[in-house]
Amino acid sequence: MMTDLLLIDGNNIGYAAMYQPALSRLAHNGSPTGGILGLTQSVMRLSALFPDAVPVVLWDGHAAWRRELCPEYKANRKDTPEKIEVAEKWRQQEPLARTMLYHMGVTQVRACNAEADDLAGLFCRSLQTEDCPVRQITLVSNDRDWWQALGPSVDWFSPITDTRVTVEDMGTDKVKDGPFSGVDEYLLAKAIAGDDSDNIPGVSGVGVKTAVKLLRTHGGLEGICAAVENGSAKDKKSAAIAEQHATIRRNLRIMDWRQAPDPDPWQIGVAREPFHAAAALDWCAELGLGRLSERLSDDGAWGRQVGMWPVGNVVDFLEDAVHA
Template sequence: MQDTSHLLLIDGNNIGYAAMYQPALSRLAYKGMATGGILGLSQSVMRISALFPKAVPIVLWDGHAQWRKDLFPEYKANRKDTPEKIEIAEKWRIQAPHAQTLLLQMGVPQVRAADAEADDLAYRICLGPGAEAFTDDAPQRITLVSNDKDWLQALSETTDWLSPITNKRASLADLSSGESATVDDGPFRDTDDFILAKAIAGDKSDNIDGVPGVGSKTAAKLLARHGDLERLEAAVISGAAKDTKSREIAKNMALIERNRHLMDWRRAPAPQEVGLICESFYATDCNDLCKHLGLENLAKRLSESGDWSRRVLQWPLSAGLDHVEQALWR
């Protein structure tokens, strides 16, 4: 048995794009090109890695999951519904390849599938058929690093979640206890209830409409009361459940089912075009690229004798990548 110890699965686009909404980073530019997203993502990777110095960080990138747009054409359409959002999205689109190159030179493994989102890759690595088939070589712990609470659906006894912006954390126990401020819509009986409650409530950040007037917290309470969605519907049909919100849920079963397909990672098709890239840390190349991008202070932190260089050498890289390859290519 190989001890892969701890993997950090990092949501690259989520963190880089979010950095462009931070005032100091949003204004950062060099020779006419915005660079705040590059700096924000690389600094987040370095900071999270410092919290878990022996963990292997792996950045997951979004591809184009066309099947979600086919199912719901308005999926994420709100990401570009104002001139400001369009400008920020375009600035990050230009920066993303530079961020990927810098992370590669920093020695950080990266995974992307042309036909899947980072969320889908995270599921395959944590809980997918390939991951389950190789339990003897599974990591002792996985930390999901994203600002997106959708990632809470992958929580397990060995998987937790961390927001790189707020530093809030969540475990499977937090999901079910309702005592954590991070899981503010709970408690949920399990991750199945969590994602079903989200399917009922919808997700404004992804432009997914939900059952009118029913939020995630109310959905969780009604599911706990009735046992599951089918029993809730049966109670409404029989007249045992007469409250307005239960009736609204029963009226919108088709919408809920659509949302489950969009949101539940287990329903996503297996990615067909997955690529993993990883190189050794090259301080000279990092410094050259940082200087080319006007990121002089970052260049100083990526020297051969710095903390980052020492940390990279501690990673059980081979074992960590073995698990990822087995999970994604089985």
């Protein structure tokens, strides 16, 4: 039996929930709970939007090798008092959110030494194996870095804007800074321009659109460097790109999931238990999430939906990908 998957970026969505005014103020007994509610409600909403897909929440571990290459990597996540407060509130809630999803019957995956991005890439590449039980993967994240995994059987969905992007869309104006000739051009242009969200510095004054234009004009990064060397490219931006060739290659190493070290399979956990309504309701009471408990009864829509998921196929697919 073939099935579809939703690979959900758990930290991305939970952290984003803490910037929604109503959720950012939500607390119980002095402890923040808005991120837990935001993430769990998002998972339930996504399951309703994609009724034929099984949700799998991916969690970040610590990919220390990226900071070794770029000490500034993600340092901007805590560069203001507001960001520090939000990050701390979400840090407190993350393990509680994982427990809630566990009681709700949602499959979750975390690697100690890899990010959710790396896991998404690993599972998307596993679609190419023979006898794969998964037909389609929808990547759910507000992070456009995840576009790099787009393909014939992989699309992307932003739960904030409800925007869906396919690999065909990459060649149109639908995508930010597009069109692109493909995901490789997109990645290389980002490596040149840098990534403000992850605090990866690029070539000053060169944005993604300019990078794409120069890559096409000169036939790629090596073509730009050759054109500068032989004098056929005399503009300052091409010269800056050639000068920072090593930095661009470093950025591409950080950004391109295919260049990430393979996660240690023995440090990846796939966790899933059947939906346990009583435990979920007890956890809702513990966290003061009464509005969520109304949707988690034994005979409610959530319980019926979870009961229809071909979970065995999904877990087999995930574990086979991890140990391939």
